[in-house]
Amino acid sequence: MSEGDSVGDSVHGKPSVVYRFFTRLGQVYQSWLDKSTPYTAVRWVVTLGLSFVYVIRVYLLQGWYIVTYALGIYHLNLFIAFLSPKVDPSLMEDSDDGPSLPTKQNEEFRPFIRRLPEFKFWHAATKGILVAMVCTFFEAFNVPVFWPILVMYFIMLFCITMKRQIKHMIKYRYIPFTHGKRTYKGKEDVGKTFAS
Incomplete structure (x- = not known):
């Protein structure tokens, strides 16, 4: 491969059909x-529906408990990252060179920034359920185990x-949730614009 060729290039310098297919597939998926993005409730309802379908499938098949346990641990790790601040306050306690969470009523308001944003949490949780669902189609992942211990x-x-x-x-x-927190609003827009 010469220096000018990229990974997806064919012999003649044009992208291969496979490369173009997966690039287009990635673009459609991202779209x-x-x-x-704005439909938070709908996204989570779909994810809960997928979880319900997964649980029913595992129940009916009477197996894949290790896969379900791994999915539960994965979701627990995602949830903890969702509840945690982006910058751990215990690490910022000794240093004065970064932002910290307000501890008194009269301190400046700083919004809670999550280590794992809600959209990424939803996306990772949904992908985890789909991967676990795919695993239930392969007998190799059906490891016999006494499920009550898990x-x-x-x-x-x-x-x-x-x-x-x-x-x-x-x-x-x-507090990692915004429900019940004080909100600040700016001045209302009067709708007048200045032409230059």
Whole structure:
């Protein structure tokens, strides 16, 4: 391959059919993602519907408990990242060179910035469900296991992880949800524009 050839180029310098197909497929996928961005409730309803279909499938097949456990752990990690601030306040405690969360009533308002934004959380959670669903079509992923132990271990792990997260939220006084927080509005636009 010469220096001027890229990964998707064929012998004559034109992109190959396969490369163009996957590029176009990626563009269509990104277009659908962009169109779905403002519809938060609809996106989550679809994801919950997919979760319900997945649970019914696992229940009817009576298997793939390891895949389900892995999916649960993956969703728990996503949820913790969703609840966590982008910059950990415990790391910023000693240094004065970065922004920190307000701790007093009269301090400047700084919005909560998540480590994992809602859209990326939804996208990763939905992809995880779809990957787990695909895994249920392959017998190789149906590892025999006593599922009640996995359920108990997941519940314990969830409780311990959430307890640690809630203690962190209380210690550094941040709330990861905007419901009930004070909102600030600017001046209303009168609609007049100045021509130059």
